[in-house]
Each structure stands twice: as C-alpha cells, then as structure tokens.
Amino acid sequence: MARTLDALRDTRREWMINRSRLILAVLAIIVVLGVLVYRYYSLQIVQHDDFMTQSDRNRIRVEVIPPTRGQILDRKERLLAANKPTFVIGVVRERSEDPAALVDTLTERLSLSDRELRAFQERSERRRPFEAVPIKLGLDDTALATVAVDLHQLPGVVVDAKLTRDYPYGEALSHVLGYVGRVSAEDLLELDAERYRGTLHTGKVGLEKRYEPLLHGKPGYQYVETNAHGRVLRVLEKQAPVPGKNLRLYLDLDLQREAVAALGDQRGAVVALDPLTGGVLAMVSNPSYDPNLFVEGISYSDYAELRGSLDTPLLNRAVQGQYPPGSTVKPLISLGALARDFITPDSEIRDPGWYQLPGDDRRYRDWTLRVRGTGHAETVDLRMAIAESCDTYYYDLAHRMGIDAMAELLQPFGLGQRTGIDIPGEQDGILPSTDWKRAALGEPWYPGETISAGIGQGYMLTTPLQLAQAAMVLANKGESFVPSVVHRVDDLTVGGVQRPSMPMDEADWQAVVVGMVDVVHSPRGTAAGISRGIGYQIAGKTGTSQVVSIAQDAIYDEDAISERNRNHGLFIAFAPVENPRIVVVVIAENGGGSRAASPVARRIMDAWLSEASDV
Amino acid sequence: MSEYTRFFEGSDRDFAKAQTLTERLRLDVLLLLPMLAIMVTGVFVLFSASDGDWDTVNRQIRNFLIGLAVLMVVAQIRLDTLQRWAPTLYLGALFLLLLVPFFGVGVKGAQRWLSLGFIRFQPSEIMKIAMPLMVAAWVVRYALPPRPTTTVTALVIIALPAAAIATQPDLGTAILVGASGAFVVFMAGVSWWQIFAGALAALACTWPAWLFLLRDYQKQRILTLFDPEADKLGAGWNIIQSKTAIGSGGWSGKGYLQGTQSHLDFLPESQTDFIIAVLAEEWGLRGVLILLLLYGLVVARGLWISFTAHTSYGRLLASAITLTFGVYVVVNMGMVAGILPVVGVPLPFVSFGGTSIVTLLLGFGILSAISTEKRVLSR
Numbered sequence: 003m004a005r006t007l008d009a010l011r012d013t014r015r016e017w018m019i020n021r022s023r024l025i026l027a028v029l030a031i032i033v034v035l036g037v038l039v040y041r042y043y044s045l046q047i048v049q050h051d052d053f054m055t056q057s058d059r060n061r062i063r064v065e066v067i068p069p070t071r072g073q074i075l076d077r078k079e080r081l082l083a084a085n086k087p088t089f090v091i092g093v094v095r096e097r098s099e100d101p102a103a104l105v106d107t108l109t110e111r112l113s114l115s116d117r118e119l120r121a122f123q124e125r126s127e128r129r130r131p132f133e134a135v136p137i138k139l140g141l142d143d144t145a146l147a148t149v150a151v152d153l154h155q156l157p158g159v160v161v162d163a164k165l166t167r168d169y170p171y172g173e174a175l176s177h178v179l180g181y182v183g184r185v186s187a188e189d190l191l192e193l194d195a196e197r198y199r200g201t202l203h204t205g206k207v208g209l210e211k212r213y214e215p216l217l218h219g220k221p222g223y224q225y226v227e228t229n230a231h232g233r234v235l236r237v238l239e240k241q242a243p244v245p246g247k248n249l250r251l252y253l254d255l256d257l258q259r260e261a262v263a264a265l266g267d268q269r270g271a272v273v274a275l276d277p278l279t280g281g282v283l284a285m286v287s288n289p290s291y292d293p294n295l296f297v298e299g300i301s302y303s304d305y306a307e308l309r310g311s312l313d314t315p316l317l318n319r320a321v322q323g324q325y326p327p328g329s330t331v332k333p334l335i336s337l338g339a340l341a342r343d344f345i346t347p348d349s350e351i352r353d354p355g356w357y358q359l360p361g362d363d364r365r366y367r368d369w370t371l372r373v374r375g376t377g378h379a380e381t382v383d384l385r386m387a388i389a390e391s392c393d394t395y396y397y398d399l400a401h402r403m404g405i406d407a408m409a410e411l412l413q414p415f416g417l418g419q420r421t422g423i424d425i426p427g428e429q430d431g432i433l434p435s436t437d438w439k440r441a442a443l444g445e446p447w448y449p450g451e452t453i454s455a456g457i458g459q460g461y462m463l464t465t466p467l468q469l470a471q472a473a474m475v476l477a478n479k480g481e482s483f484v485p486s487v488v489h490r491v492d493d494l495t496v497g498g499v500q501r502p503s504m505p506m507d508e509a510d511w512q513a514v515v516v517g518m519v520d521v522v523h524s525p526r527g528t529a530a531g532i533s534r535g536i537g538y539q540i541a542g543k544t545g546t547s548q549v550v551s552i553a554q555d556a557i558y559d560e561d562a563i564s565e566r567n568r569n570h571g572l573f574i575a576f577a578p579v580e581n582p583r584i585v586v587v588v589i590a591e592n593g594g595g596s597r598a599a600s601p602v603a604r605r606i607m608d609a610w611l612s613e614a615s616d617v
Numbered sequence: 618m619s620e621y622t623r624f625f626e627g628s629d630r631d632f633a634k635a636q637t638l639t640e641r642l643r644l645d646v647l648l649l650l651p652m653l654a655i656m657v658t659g660v661f662v663l664f665s666a667s668d669g670d671w672d673t674v675n676r677q678i679r680n681f682l683i684g685l686a687v688l689m690v691v692a693q694i695r696l697d698t699l700q701r702w703a704p705t706l707y708l709g710a711l712f713l714l715l716l717v718p719f720f721g722v723g724v725k726g727a728q729r730w731l732s733l734g735f736i737r738f739q740p741s742e743i744m745k746i747a748m749p750l751m752v753a754a755w756v757v758r759y760a761l762p763p764r765p766t767t768t769v770t771a772l773v774i775i776a777l778p779a780a781a782i783a784t785q786p787d788l789g790t791a792i793l794v795g796a797s798g799a800f801v802v803f804m805a806g807v808s809w810w811q812i813f814a815g816a817l818a819a820l821a822c823t824w825p826a827w828l829f830l831l832r833d834y835q836k837q838r839i840l841t842l843f844d845p846e847a848d849k850l851g852a853g854w855n856i857i858q859s860k861t862a863i864g865s866g867g868w869s870g871k872g873y874l875q876g877t878q879s880h881l882d883f884l885p886e887s888q889t890d891f892i893i894a895v896l897a898e899e900w901g902l903r904g905v906l907i908l909l910l911l912y913g914l915v916v917a918r919g920l921w922i923s924f925t926a927h928t929s930y931g932r933l934l935a936s937a938i939t940l941t942f943g944v945y946v947v948v949n950m951g952m953v954a955g956i957l958p959v960v961g962v963p964l965p966f967v968s969f970g971g972t973s974i975v976t977l978l979l980g981f982g983i984l985s986a987i988s989t990e991k992r993v994l995s996r
Contacts, residue, residue, distance in 0.1 A: 019806035045864040046902040053864025230882035
C-alpha cells in the first residue's frame with residue numbers, strides 16, 4: 003500500500019516541509035539550550051557565593067561543648083557535690099526501619115515507666131530530623147553494663163555519655179549545698195541563654211544557686227563537619243570550654259555527719275560556726291531530703307510528698323526557720339543592760355517566783371514556780387540569773403529598759419536581720435519595737451509585751467543562724483564575721499568578712515560569760531547535765547520557746563498537750579571558754595525543753611575539739 | 618581494508634559498496650562518538666555519585682554493553698521492516714500497558730512494572746520506541762502534510778498510551794512518550810492552525826487533569842517547583858539541595874570526588890535523576906557546558922540524519938527520536954536546576970539505570986539504521 007501511495011507523493015514537497023520544520027526545531031533547541039545555560043550560569047556564577055555559604059552551612063555545624071560544673075569540697079577536700087558520668091539512651095527515628103517496634107523493645111529492655119514514655123513522646127514532637135531524642139536518662143555505668151550493653155547495636159539507638167550532678171552524702175548536706183535541676187524555660191529568663199547552650203543543669207537552691215555564675219563556667223565551641231544524617235565526620239576547629247570554679251567550704255564533713263547523727267530523729271536545726279572566721283563548720287536541718295532526686299527531675303508524687311509533709315523537709319530551718327529565742331536571748335540582753343548601766347554584775351533582785359507590773363495584778367511566772375513552787379533564791383544576781391535562767395530577773399530588767407532600748411541594744415548582735423550568709427532564702431526574723439509593731443501590725447505597744455520580750459518570747463523571732471552569729475559575738479567578746487559556708491572559690495578567699503565590732507568593757511563580757519559557764523558547769527546550771535566527764539569548759543545558754551501561750555495560772559503539763567504543741571528546746575554555746583574554737587546552736591523543735599538540745603551541742607563540740615587537739 | 622571488501626563482496630546487495638567497517642555494521646560514527654564520550658563521562662560521575670562503589674559502576678557498564686548490543690542488532694533492521702511492524706509493536710505495547718493496573722508490580726507507590734516471572738519490565742519503556750514508529754507510520758500513509766483527520770487520529774494514537782502511563786503514575790515517561798509522538802506530527806508539517814487548536818485543547822485538558830488525573834504527590838512536586846522554600850525538609854528538600862550542589866560548584870567545581878553535597882548525603886537521588894548536580898558540584902559550570910556540548914553534538918547529528926534521510930518515514934522517525942532525546946536532557950537538567958517540575962526523567966547515559974539506557978540505545982540503533990540506509994541507497 004505504501005509503495006503505491008509513494009508514487010503519488012510529491013517527495014520534494016515533503017522534503018521541503020521537513021526542512022522548514024527542522025529549522026524551527028533547531029531554533030527551538032537553541033532557545034531552550036540558552037535558557038538552560040543561563041540557568042546554570044545564574045546558579046553557578048551569579049549566585050555561587052550564596053550557594054557556597056549554603057553548602058558550608060549544610061555540612062558545618064557549630065557544636066557547643068558545655069563546661070564542666072565546678073565541684074564542691076569540704077575543708078578537707080572531700081567531694082560533696084561531684085560530676086558523675088551518666089548515660090543517655092536516645093532514638094533517631096530516621097535510622098530505624100520500624101521506630102515503633104524499636105520503642106517497644108527499649109521499653110521492655112529498659113523497663114521504662116509511663117512517665118518516661120510520655121516525656122519521650124513530648125520530646126519527639128519537638129525534634130528535628132535525624133535528631134537523637136532521649137528516651138532514658140541517668141543510667142550509671144553499672145546499669146548501662148547490665149541492661150543496655152548491646153543496645154547501641156540496634157539501628158536507631160544512640161548511647162550518649164554526659165556528666166550529671168551527684169551528691170554522695172545525700173540528705174546530710176542537702177540544706178547546705180542545695181541542688182541543681184534541669185534548666186527550665188523560667189531559668190532561661192534569668193540566665194544568659196548563650197552561656198547555657200548545651201548545659202542541662204543549673205543551681206536551683208542552696209550554694210548551687212548562690213554560686214551558679216562561678217560554678218557554671220564558660221562553654222566552648224567546635225566546628226564539625228557532618229553528613230546529612232547529622233553524624234559528625236571530623237572536627238574542623240575547636241575552642242575548649244572553661245570549667246566552672248570549685249568551691250572549698252569551711253564545712254567539715256565529719257562534723258556535719260556527727261551533727262546529723264547527734265540530732266537523730268529530732269526535728270530541728272544545728273549550726274556550728276568557727277568563731278575565728280564565721281565559717282560554717284556544720285549546718286543541719288532535720289528532716290531533710292535527697293537532693294539527687296531533683297537532678298534529673300523529681301517525680302510529681304515525690305515532690306508532692308515533700309511539699310505536703312507536715313515536717314517541712316524542704317525548709318532549711320537553720321536559715322529559714324524562725325523561732326522565739328526564749329531564754330537564749332538573756333545573755334545578750336544582759337550585755338546591753340550592762341553597757342547602759344541598767345544593771346551591774348552585782349546588782350540583785352528579790353525573786354518570789356513571779357513578777358508583777360506596778361498597778362497590774364497579772365503575775366508573770368518564773369519557770370521555777372511550776373517546778374519547785376518558789377523562786378530561784380531570796381535574791382538573784384546576774385551570774386545566777388544566767389546560770390539558772392531566772393525569768394523574774396529579766397522581767398524586771400525588761401520593764402526597766404523598755405522595749406525600744408532593748409531592741410536597740412540587741413540590734414548589734416544581728417537579731418531580726420539577715421546575716422548575709424551565702425545560702426539563698428535566709429529569713430529576717432523579728433526584733434520587736436514600738437516602731438516595728440506600729441508598722442507591722444498597726445497597733446501600739448503594750449507594757450506586758452515588754453515583759454515577754456525580756457525572756458525572748460512574744461513577737462521576737464530569730465533564725466538558728468542569727469543566734470549562732472550572736473553566740474559568736476559573745477565568744478569573741480565583740481568581734482564577729484559574716485557567716486559563710488564557702489571559704490574559697492578556687493584560690494580566692496571569699497569567707498571571713500568582718501562585721502562591725504561591739505566595743506565594751508572586758509568586765510561586762512566576763513560577767514556574762516561567767517554566768518554562761520555556770521549554765522553547764524555549775525550543779526544548779528540549766529544544762530548541768532551535759533558537763534559530765536567533760537575535759538574543757540563550755541559557755542552556754544539554754545532556752546525554751548513556747549509554741550502555745552499558756553493561760554493565766556494554768557499548770558503547764560508537757561504530756562497533756564500534743565507533740566506538736568510542745569515547747570522548742572534551744573541551746574547556744576561556745577567552747578573552749580578561754581579560746582573559743584566552735585560556736586554551736588541547736589534547736590529541737592517540740593523537744594519539750596533545752597534538755598533535747600544541749601546534749602546535741604556537747605556531742606558536736608566533743609567531736610570538733612577532740613579533732614582540733616589531734617591536729 | 619581490501620580484505621574486508623573481498624570478504625563481504627556480493628554477500629548482500631546493500632552492503633556491496635560499503636567502504637568501512639562501521640558502514641558495513643550500519644553504524645553512524647559521528648552519532649556514536651559523542652554518545653560514547655557521554656557514556657564515559659557518565660561512568661566517572663556515577664563512580665563519584667555512588668561514593669566509589671565499583672559494583673554500581675560495573676552494573677552501569679554492563680547496562681551500556683547490553684544497550685550497545687541491542688543498538689547494533691537494531692541498526693541492521695531495514696526501515697520498511699520497522700514501518701511494517703510498527704502497528705503490531707504499538708498495539709502490543711498498549712495492550713501490556715493496559716494490563717499494568719491489573720497485573721502490575723508496584724514500586725514506591727507507582728505501578729509501572731510487569732513481571733513475567735524471570736524478567737520484570739516496564740511496558741512504558743517499549744512504548745517510548747513504539748510511539749514514534751507508529752505515529753510516523755500512521756502519518757506517512759498519505760502524502761504530507763497530514764490532513765486534519767489524520768492529525769486527529771494521530772493525536773488519539775498519542776493520547777491513549779500517554780494517559781495510561783500518566784495514571785500509573787509516571788508523569789515523566791508520559792511526557793516523553795507523548796512528546797515523541799507529538800514531534801512526529803510536528804515534523805510531518807501539520808499546519809499552524811492545527812497546532813494552535815491542539816495547544817488550546819491540551820490547555821483545556823490541564824484543568825480536569827489537575828483535578829482528577831494528577832496524584833497529590835505530583836501536584837506537590839509542581840507546587841514545590843514554584844516555592845521550594847515552603848517545605849524545606851519535605852518536598853522542597855530535593856530542589857534546595859540540588860540547587861545548593863549546583864550553585865556551590867561555581868565555574869571550576871569542588872574537584873572530582875570532592876563534592877560535599879553528594880558525598881555527605883545531602884543530595885537525594887544522586888545516582889539517578891539528580892546526578893547532574895553531582896557533576897555540576899564537582900566539575901563546575903565548565904563540566905556542565907562540556908556535557909551540554911556533547912549532548913548538542915548528538916542532537917545535531919540526529920537532526921542531520923533526519924535532514925539527509927531518504928524517505929519521509931526515516932526523516933520523521935529520526936527527528937522524533939532526536940528531539941525526544943533532547944527533551945530528556947532539557948527536562949532532567951531543568952528539573953534538577955529548579956526551573957521545571959520534578960517529574961522523574963533520567964539524564965541520558967549518565968543516570969544509573971538499566972531499562973532507560975537500553976531503550977535509549979535502541980532508539981539510537983534506529984537512528985543509525987536510518988543514517989546508513991540512506992547512504993547506501995544514495996550511492
């Protein structure tokens with residue numbers, strides 16, 4: 003068929019058609035080729051620099067090398083807060099053929115909790131492609147060896163080593179050291195985000211928070227070449243991080259543990275200061291908590307338990323607990339009274355066992371009245387008043403001084419104001435005066451309130467640390483230092499800052515100290531019980547602070563009221579008397595009386611002074 | 618030389634006056650030389666793109682050898698034989714294409730393959746050859762230029778398999794197959810008003826095609842073309858990375874085997890559809906221009922074969938095969954450079970792949986046959 007038709011064809015015409023169309027095709031090809039060449043020219047020559055940058059940005063990544071956090075050591079260089087290697091198991095979805103099955107496998111192998119899985123899901127939603135999402139945090143090397151030893155062979159699993167904070171002595175030091183926790187969004191409002199890139203933890207409480215800028219250090223950087231999957235192929239340039247500074251404390255681990263043991267189950271606080279520096283030798287607040295729980299994020303139930311506990315384990319009683327100082331304030335009032343000549347060491351009062359304001363029939367009872375039905379003695383002088391804690395003596399003295407003179411004289415001891423210790427969250431306490439009451443309560447001052455203030459009751463509130471600071475003033479006869487937990491930051495001494503001294507007659511100091519020695523060493527002293535077998539002299543003062551106010555004329559019965567309404571027992575002391583080496587304050591919450599506190603102080607002093615003589 | 622002449626003397630009428638070995642083998646040297654140069658270049662680029670994987674390179678060389686064998690066989694077939702068998706081939710390929718939706722094997726969400734148990738093949742690849750053979754045979758039944766009825770029937774011949782392939786879905790192959798048929802019609806001298814009407818009709822088909830025919834991922838690809846930055850880690854990733862690879866190559870490139878985009882796995886499909894980005898990154902614009910020059914030589918020679926072909930059938934076939942080859946190059950390089958949608962067209966003789974190479978070389982065998990036949994007859 004084709005051949006017959008061929009005969010009819012105008013072959014020349016067909017050839018001409020083909021030729022014209024070919025010319026059109028060639029023209030079209032030239033145009034298209036021109037567009038193509040222009041496009042490659044535009045990409046490769048005109049925009050070359052942009053794409054070169056883009057290509058480098060693709061493959062070169064800046065990685066932050068977080069600094070190693072400074073460590074915290076006690077006075078004998080023992081690690082109290084250390085950096086412990088921990089392992090994080092992460093999942094890279096892109097490298098796993100079946101991510102869901104992989105997560106199931108890991109859940110079984112690592113026995114992940116629902117909480118961990120939920121946290122993993124949340125992190126997964128925010129991830130970038132090829133990013134490892136942590137599924138299990140905080141595995142130590144033994145756990146890694148037993149449970150996860152071959153996990154890294156599974157495709158999609160990465161095991162990453164990191165440093166985390168470890169508090170080897172746990173509860174014993176939590177109120178001093180505080181703890182670090184995960185850097186939160188709120189933290190980043192205060193912190194320099196640039197310095198915290200790659201850093202997981204920041205100080206939340208205690209020394210960890212107070213010294214955060216020094217402990218943290220400075221991050222380093224490295225430029226690494228990575229492939230599209232984010233795997234690092236080589237390091238191009240590196241700037242090492244600057245590690246955080248180490249803190250060396252005045253605190254002595256042995257003494258701290260002795261204090262913890264001495265307090266036992268007793269709720270309360272212990273503060274031991276070195277009177278020569280103001281350094282904190284021991285600081286205990288009981289009950290306590292395990293700071294390690296907070297490092298990788300405490301569970302809600304654990305936290306709720308700590309928060310809700312009636313025993314308030316999160317409260318650092320040593321600096322945040324506010325208690326009426328009770329009779330421990332008597333030596334301090336005495337000194338003020340001596341300085342202003344309200345009394346002399348020899349002036350005496352008559353003590354029937356109670357005190358009455360002129361023109362008032364209310365009787366302010368001495369504690370001896372309920373015990374012995376009488377006063378301390380016919381007449382009482384300063385020495386006996388301190389040794390036996392004569393209330394009548396101080397009712398009278400307080401009335402004669404007036405509340406404002408008393409407040410003015412107690413102020414240099416630092417009552418009612420923060421000491422400035424390097425632990426955050428310190429409370430002020432209250433040193434009452436007419437001005438204070440008007441400002442705080444909007445009420446006038448009543449004369450009866452002055453009487454209570456004379457024995458450290460009523461509105462007056464102090465923290466154990468304030469009492470320790472005041473005891474340091476007594477021990478040093480006027481000289482004192484701002485209490486400090488940290489001695490040195492690396493090689494820079496930060497502790498031992500002097501407070502304004504209290505210039506007074508040597509005789510006045512002596513008159514008070516003699517009474518305080520009698521507290522322990524006189525048979526009629528209120529803490530005579532702790533002097534048995536002692537090889538040195540303690541100057542101390544007991545105190546009992548009322549939790550409930552006792553109705554007029556009611557007989558106070560310890561057993562009849564509930565445990566939490568029992569009086570707090572207090573004891574302040576320093577030793578040895580001639581050359582004080584340690585100041586101790588003990589508060590036994592609801593301990594009933596000072597008998598719960600003074601033996602604790604004796605035990606701590608024994609430990610410290612025997613060690614000091616060993617050295 | 619004289620020995621060969623004596624050996625072949627009188628053995629075949631067409632070969633009687635052949636002077637050289639290549640002429641006796643019916644091979645067109647000027648077509649094959651630039652083609653072989655592209656192949657050699659391609660092997661080097663593939664070696665880099667596969668991160669020095671000899672296995673990939675060896676398989677590619679094997680593909681080339683199989684393809685060249687096919688070329689040499691096809692080059693021996695006489696044109697009128699091809700013309701006679703064209704309808705059979707076309708109908709057979711169409712039949713197989715229609716079988717694909719029912720018996721096809723799916724790969725990555727697209728059903729393109731038929732399996733005969735021992736061998737798997739894509740009917741659409743057969744159609745790439747069958748289409749120009751058939752359309753050319755159809756339009757040369759009567760004197761050129763074709764009458765409107767011939768044009769319309771030719772368009773139906775083109776549209777049926779193209780639509781079948783597009784729905785597999787394989788937009789790239791559908792375009793190539795459709796183009797190879799359309800080129801025949803164009804070269805046959807169809808009048809301008811018919812072309813204009815056809816273009817309008819095609820445009821009118823675009824709307825329903827967008828609504829009903831194109832799959833979501835195909836629409837995504839086209840949309841991505843216009844705004845690749847919109848989805849950096851998803852659909853736009855390929856384009857951004859390939860543009861980065863090309864652009865960062867500059868004039869002289871980063872050096873052979875030194876391309877960071879491809880060697881650090883940023884560039885997807887670097888051995889197949891996106892291989893030109895590897896070449897552009899490592900060899901720069903210089904390398905791209907040289908490759909384009911080689912492709913230009915191939916296309917120029919193909920069009921020259923068409924220009925000098927003895928019969929209208931030969932002329933139409935040669936120009937359609939050559940122009941389709943050009944479309945391959947332009948669509949591939951355009952899509953990798955971000956000026957055309959990513960439709961999955963390999964770069965001829967450079968991209969890794971078995972079937973497409975064999976099909977291409979089959980086409981070149983036909984070109985070779987057209988070229989040598991006219992010369993023999995003209996003497």
